[in-house]
Amino acid sequence: LFIFIPKILCKMKLIALLVQSIILFISGACAQDPDSIVISNFFNKALQSDEAYRNLEFLCKNAKGRMIGTPQMTIAIEYTRQVMDQMGLDTVFLQPVMGPGWKPGDVPVASVSSGKLGNQSISVLPLGNSVPTPPGGIQARIVEVKGLDDLERLGKDRIKGNIVFYNRPMDSTLLNTFAAYGGAADQRVRGASMASRYGAVAVIVRSLTTATDHFPHTGMMRYDEGIEKIPALAICTADANLLDEWLQKDPDTRCSFTTNCQVLPQVPCYNVIGEIRGSQFPGEFITIGGHLDAWSNTEGAQDDGAGCVHSLEAIRLFRELGIRPKHSIRVVMFMDEELSQTGGIAYAKAAGENNERHILALESDRGGFAPRGFGFSANGKTLETMVGWKKYFEPYGIHEFARGGGGTDIGPLAKLGAITCGFIPDWQRYFDYHHSANDTFASVNKRELQLGCAAIASFIYLCDKLEY
Amino acid sequence: LFIFIPKILCKMKLIALLVQSIILFISGACAQDPDSIVISNFFNKALQSDEAYRNLEFLCKNAKGRMIGTPQMTIAIEYTRQVMDQMGLDTVFLQPVMGPGWKPGDVPVASVSSGKLGNQSISVLPLGNSVPTPPGGIQARIVEVKGLDDLERLGKDRIKGNIVFYNRPMDSTLLNTFAAYGGAADQRVRGASMASRYGAVAVIVRSLTTATDHFPHTGMMRYDEGIEKIPALAICTADANLLDEWLQKDPDTRCSFTTNCQVLPQVPCYNVIGEIRGSQFPGEFITIGGHLDAWSNTEGAQDDGAGCVHSLEAIRLFRELGIRPKHSIRVVMFMDEELSQTGGIAYAKAAGENNERHILALESDRGGFAPRGFGFSANGKTLETMVGWKKYFEPYGIHEFARGGGGTDIGPLAKLGAITCGFIPDWQRYFDYHHSANDTFASVNKRELQLGCAAIASFIYLCDKLEY
Numbered sequence: 001l002f003i004f005i006p007k008i009l010c011k012m013k014l015i016a017l018l019v020q021s022i023i024l025f026i027s028g029a030c031a032q033d034p035d036s037i038v039i040s041n042f043f044n045k046a047l048q049s050d051e052a053y054r055n056l057e058f059l060c061k062n063a064k065g066r067m068i069g070t071p072q073m074t075i076a077i078e079y080t081r082q083v084m085d086q087m088g089l090d091t092v093f094l095q096p097v098m099g100p101g102w103k104p105g106d107v108p109v110a111s112v113s114s115g116k117l118g119n120q121s122i123s124v125l126p127l128g129n130s131v132p133t134p135p136g137g138i139q140a141r142i143v144e145v146k147g148l149d150d151l152e153r154l155g156k157d158r159i160k161g162n163i164v165f166y167n168r169p170m171d172s173t174l175l176n177t178f179a180a181y182g183g184a185a186d187q188r189v190r191g192a193s194m195a196s197r198y199g200a201v202a203v204i205v206r207s208l209t210t211a212t213d214h215f216p217h218t219g220m221m222r223y224d225e226g227i228e229k230i231p232a233l234a235i236c237t238a239d240a241n242l243l244d245e246w247l248q249k250d251p252d253t254r255c256s257f258t259t260n261c262q263v264l265p266q267v268p269c270y271n272v273i274g275e276i277r278g279s280q281f282p283g284e285f286i287t288i289g290g291h292l293d294a295w296s297n298t299e300g301a302q303d304d305g306a307g308c309v310h311s312l313e314a315i316r317l318f319r320e321l322g323i324r325p326k327h328s329i330r331v332v333m334f335m336d337e338e339l340s341q342t343g344g345i346a347y348a349k350a351a352g353e354n355n356e357r358h359i360l361a362l363e364s365d366r367g368g369f370a371p372r373g374f375g376f377s378a379n380g381k382t383l384e385t386m387v388g389w390k391k392y393f394e395p396y397g398i399h400e401f402a403r404g405g406g407g408t409d410i411g412p413l414a415k416l417g418a419i420t421c422g423f424i425p426d427w428q429r430y431f432d433y434h435h436s437a438n439d440t441f442a443s444v445n446k447r448e449l450q451l452g453c454a455a456i457a458s459f460i461y462l463c464d465k466l467e468y
Numbered sequence: 469l470f471i472f473i474p475k476i477l478c479k480m481k482l483i484a485l486l487v488q489s490i491i492l493f494i495s496g497a498c499a500q501d502p503d504s505i506v507i508s509n510f511f512n513k514a515l516q517s518d519e520a521y522r523n524l525e526f527l528c529k530n531a532k533g534r535m536i537g538t539p540q541m542t543i544a545i546e547y548t549r550q551v552m553d554q555m556g557l558d559t560v561f562l563q564p565v566m567g568p569g570w571k572p573g574d575v576p577v578a579s580v581s582s583g584k585l586g587n588q589s590i591s592v593l594p595l596g597n598s599v600p601t602p603p604g605g606i607q608a609r610i611v612e613v614k615g616l617d618d619l620e621r622l623g624k625d626r627i628k629g630n631i632v633f634y635n636r637p638m639d640s641t642l643l644n645t646f647a648a649y650g651g652a653a654d655q656r657v658r659g660a661s662m663a664s665r666y667g668a669v670a671v672i673v674r675s676l677t678t679a680t681d682h683f684p685h686t687g688m689m690r691y692d693e694g695i696e697k698i699p700a701l702a703i704c705t706a707d708a709n710l711l712d713e714w715l716q717k718d719p720d721t722r723c724s725f726t727t728n729c730q731v732l733p734q735v736p737c738y739n740v741i742g743e744i745r746g747s748q749f750p751g752e753f754i755t756i757g758g759h760l761d762a763w764s765n766t767e768g769a770q771d772d773g774a775g776c777v778h779s780l781e782a783i784r785l786f787r788e789l790g791i792r793p794k795h796s797i798r799v800v801m802f803m804d805e806e807l808s809q810t811g812g813i814a815y816a817k818a819a820g821e822n823n824e825r826h827i828l829a830l831e832s833d834r835g836g837f838a839p840r841g842f843g844f845s846a847n848g849k850t851l852e853t854m855v856g857w858k859k860y861f862e863p864y865g866i867h868e869f870a871r872g873g874g875g876t877d878i879g880p881l882a883k884l885g886a887i888t889c890g891f892i893p894d895w896q897r898y899f900d901y902h903h904s905a906n907d908t909f910a911s912v913n914k915r916e917l918q919l920g921c922a923a924i925a926s927f928i929y930l931c932d933k934l935e936y
Contacts, residue, residue: 047641172915173515175864210915370896372865396643397840397894399867426865426894428838428915447640447678447896 035465039392039458042317046454049320052313053446055083056306056368059292060299060441067296068336069101069267076292077272080308080333084274087316089331091277094270095350097335099342101264102129104218104296108233110257112142112243114250122239124204125216125297126261127188127232128339129223137258138163138202138231144247148186148194160199163255165247166191167206167240170431177427178366181208181434185219192232193224202231204255206240208431214238215436218295220338231259234435271343272333276315280326284468285351287330287361287418288314288460291337291409298439302430306368306444306452308333310423313453314460325464327359334409337365341408348412358418359468363407364456367433368444369425371398371455375405376421377414382466389462398455400424421463423456503933507860507926510785514922517788520781521914523551524774524836527760528767528909535764536804537569537735544760545740548776548801552742555784557799559745562738563818565803567810569732570597572686572764576701578725580610580711582718590707592672593684593765594729595656595700596807597691605726606631606670606699612715616654616662628667631723633715634659635674635708638899645895646834649676649902653687660700661692670699672723674708676899682706683904686763688806699727702903739811740801744783748794752936753819755798755829755886756782756928759805759877766907770898774836774912774920776801778891781921782928793932795827802877805833809876816880826886827936831875832924835901836912837893839866839923843873844889845882850934857930866923868892889931891924 046052059066063076077094084092104126113119126132143159145151146168151159166187170180185208192203207217216234223229235243246253272292278284290307294300315331318324335343351358362374373393376386383403390401406420414420425448433439514520527534531544545562552560578592594600611627613619614636619627634655638648653676660671675685684702691697703711714721740760746752758775762768783799786792803811819826830842841861844854851871858869874888882888893916901907 043643044641173512175511177915370894394867397867399862399865426838428919429913432913445897445900447645451896 035462036392038321038461041321042457042461043396043451043454045317045320046313046450046457047447049313049450051316052309052449052453055309055312056301056444056449057441059305059308060301064294064299065296066292066294066300068099068269068293068339069264073269073293077270080272080292080312083312084272084331087274087319089274089276089315091275093273095273095346097269097271097343097346098266099269099336099340101267102339103262103264105132105260105262108257108259110255112246112253112255114246114253116250117246117253120242122243123214123216123236124233124257125218126259127205127218127221127234128295129221129263130192130232130259130261131229131263132259132261133202133231133257137256139254139256140201142243142247142253142255144244148190151194151198156198159195162200164191164195164200164203165243166203167244169206170208170210172210177210177431180210181431184208188219188234189221192221192230193227196227196230200230202233204233204235207234207237207436209237209434209436211432212237212241213438215438217434217436218297219435233257233259269335271335271347274315274331276318276325276329278326278328279324282328284327284357284359285330286327286359286460286463287332287410287413288456289332289334289409290364291335291343292333293336293338295338295435297437298435299441300439301441301444302367302433302439303435304337304365306449307364309449310364310452310456314457317453317457323461327464329460329464337408344409345412348416351413351416358413358416360419360421360463361410361413362421362423362456362460363410364423364452365407365409366423366427367425367430368449368452369429370448371396371423371452372426373398373400373424374421374459375402375424376419377406378403378419382419385466392458392462393455396451396455423452425452503930504860506789506929509789510925510929511864511919511922513785513788514781514918514925515915517781517918519784520777520917520921523777523780524769524912524917525909527773527776528769532762532767533764534760534762534768536567536737536761536807537732541737541761545738548740548760548780551780552740552799555742555787557742557744557783559743561741563741563814565737565739565811565814566734567737567804567808569735570807571730571732573600573728573730576725576727578723580714580721580723582714582721584718585714585721588710590711591682591684591704592701592725593686594727595673595686595689595702596763597689597731598660598700598727598729599697599731600727600729601670601699601725605724607722607724608669610711610715610721610723612712616658619662619666624666627663630668632659632663632668632671633711634671635712637674638676638678640678645678645899648678649899652676656687656702657689660689660698661695664695664698668698670701672701672703675702675705675904677705677902677904679900680705680709681906683906685902685904686765687903701725701727737803739803739815742783742799744786744793744797746794746796747792750796752795752825752827753798754795754827754928754931755800755878755881756924757800757802757877758832759803759811760801761804761806763806763903765905766903767909768907769909769912770835770901770907771903772805772833774917775832777917778832778836778920778924782925785921785925791929795932797928797932805876812877813880815877816884819881819884826881826884828887828889828931829878829881830889830891830924830928831878832891832920833875834891834893834895835898836917836920837897838916839864839891839920840894841866841868841892842889842927843870843892844887845874846871846887850887853934860926860930861923864919864923891920893920
């Protein structure tokens with residue numbers, strides 16, 4: 001029997017992991033100050049709780065495509081309100097938000113055609129806020145560009161009457177995919193307005209993902225005032241590559257599509273808010289949240305069901321461990337981040353009107369991946385303290401603590417003096433899912449989600465202990 | 469137009485990421501010693517190369533279930549040999565390995581039945597090396613235990629003639645899932661031998677995963693010499709939970725199943741080996757590798773197609789950057805890690821017989837996830853130096869550099885004096901896939917795989933520069 005054991009140990013990859021466990025154990029044991037014990041409890045409890053994962057499943061499966069003004073959003077609001085109620089928070093309420101509606105309409109039928117190469121259907125979706133095509137659709141030649149600057153070079157002669165195809169990919173060599181996203185997103189947000197100035201009849205924009213896939217990744221676009229509004233579509237990266245190839249072989253390749261998306265008037269909706277009253281400073285608020293809305297073509301798992309359930313679970317962990325914060329903590333499901341960011345604006349507006357003192361806010365809107373760190377807008381001694389918190393998190397593989405952080409929904413709170421913080425999960429996979437049908441519950445790993453909840457609860461616990 | 473820009477910037481999550489980019493840029497710029505430039509080149513090239521991902525796709529889609537002795541393995545050997553040939557390595561050869569064969573047979577039909585609760589089919593698979601049931605199958609009552617120690621407590625009276633059901637789950641609160649695996653794997657490896665001593669007719673073992681899923685996760689088991697060999701099966705965790713529930717309601721619940729797995733005599737096979745001859749020390753070898761074999765029920769993507777293509781790509785990156793190593797570097801596709809580890813043993817045996825000096829070996833056998841670090845068996849000054857390499861990797865989010873590391877296939881090289889090293893990718897998701905039908909190409913993210921290749925190439929580049 002026992003002669004087998006060394007071999008078995010070897011096979012089990014145990015040698016490596018035993019040593020690793022010892023290192024983890026020692027590093028854990030050395031750091032047993034009271035805060036590190038609390039943090040260890042947060043992680044233990046989170047890793048044993050299915051709550052966040054089950055809440056996410058509900059949002060993804062029963063309220064997918066929950067855009068502002070949709071029945072799915074009504075479900076999502078009611079569900080998260082009930083989750084907060086059942087935690088026995090001190091206050092749970094709905095905060096009215098008025099936001100412009102927009103409906104994506106039917107999945108467009110679109111194709112490319114070439115006298116030389118034949119016909120081929122392509123996968124596209126309208127961009128958020130886009131006007132529809134005329135009922136008969138649009139058919140035109142395509143002018144491919146790599147960015148906004150190319151328009152001027154080509155000029156009206158080449159662009160007028162044609163479809164502009166923005167095909168600059170995200171830079172895959174950038175380690176931080178959010179930087180790569182930032183470097184390509186101008187095409188999506190401003191491409192239609194710019195192309196319209198040169199007489200384009202529509203724009204097609206390469207999906208913002210480093211993956212080569214068959215999912216169009218949609219997202220918000222805006223029209224500048226005073227220009228003619230032309231339809232804007234996202235095309236999946238696989239078909240963007242195809243289109244590029246066809247255009248090289250036949251510059252006369254044409255594209256046709258019909259969209260029936262709808263720009264709607266303002267619709268009433270809500271932020272969902274729960275609050276634990278602070279034991280020492282009930283009038284000083286720490287806000288944590290994600291946004292409840294999700295694009296129609298998604299389950300809204302990574303963007304941003306994960307951020308919603310992170311926030312809910314962080315608060316639940318406070319309750320489970322019996323920790324009463326010194327400051328009031330609000331958990332907020334923000335409305336309408338995707339289209340017009342009216343939820344975050346409404347929240348800060350109400351805070352200002354009520355003379356609330358908002359000391360800190362944290363947003364989770366980068367997916368449900370394993371936690372890597374936190375960014376924060378703090379200065380001076382507070383910044384130094386927060387960077388020093390790294391020591392508490394390194395045993396959990398969380399190393400990034402640096403200045404700079406926040407989020408769309410909590411941005412307006414910065415003007416009220418709040419320190420804004422962003423939760424940073426691992427960033428490699430996010431844009432594989434972002435704004436596409438690939439953003440499903442199945443894409444979220446339970447343990448990674450649980451670790452994110454624990455990291456956020458731990459960070460907020462430390463924030464609450466500071467003096468403001 | 470321009471009044472929109474601040475809002476757009478906010479929406480794009482750009483504020484946070486701009487600051488992050490600046491930090492990354494600064495930390496990159498500060499570390500421009502020659503080695504950090506080479507490492508940066510490895511990452512740049514890897515993130516622009518589809519090679520590793522395409523090689524993995526081939527192995528998963530054209531050679532899935534590549535166990536020793538199967539036609540799929542013949543395909544995998546020939547494919548990886550050709551990949552090495554096409555890189556123009558100095559030597560490419562097949563090294564004979566004799567390993568015991570084993571076939572899993574058909575997917576077993578299995579069910580639980582209870583006079584009170586009815587009948588229910590369950591998902592099981594035979595464990596690797598297990599004997600089959602008699603042709604008519606096995607039907608017996610079930611005795612549930614939480615581990616090997618419970619057997620003695622229950623004794624022969626309770627166990628004889630019954631099926632032992634090992635149901636101790638992996639400890640989900642352990643951060644390192646490999647430690648959790650190590651803490652539960654004795655049931656799978658030794659459970660049948662132990663239960664056989666008490667007269668059990670078969671064992672069913674809870675799958676080693678922290679997920680609740682419907683995939684049986686198989687794996688290697690062994691029989692002690694001289695005991696009666698009884699069939700051993702893995703049951704998926706969802707059905708393990710069901711079985712546990714039924715047994716609580718009706719202790720007379722029975723289980724029946726038939727397996728026709730086959731224990732085969734020794735079969736001839738090969739390690740696939742490619743070599744770049746060292747410019748200064750051609751007789752001193754650095755080995756990097758993964759194992760080519762994969763369980764029949766899997767595509768072998770995370771375990772261990774990823775490790776194979778990591779190793780191939782690391783070598784290819786050396787070629788692409790025109791780096792000629794000082795020491796000879798071997799890339800090895802090891803045979804038969806899963807069943808009997810004969811590939812690693814054969815490799816070290818040949819090395820000893822040829823009086824080769826093996827200075828260092830690195831194994832990748834923990835999946836294709838984002839790189840987190842390296843473990844190594846080095847001592848003294850070498851250990852200190854290797855821990856110091858952390859500074860080169862931290863800009864890439866890779867922070868774990870510590871003593872302790874190696875792997876099953878390179879373990880035997882330690883006896884020849886080699887420093888053994890293990891590549892450590894993120895460990896949260898591995899056991900969701902490990903040894904189950906869930907281990908598919910689709911589970912591997914291209915960027916995470918690419919980053920692993922770059923990390924391994926960089927680590928080996930630094931290892932090659934040391935004096936041994």
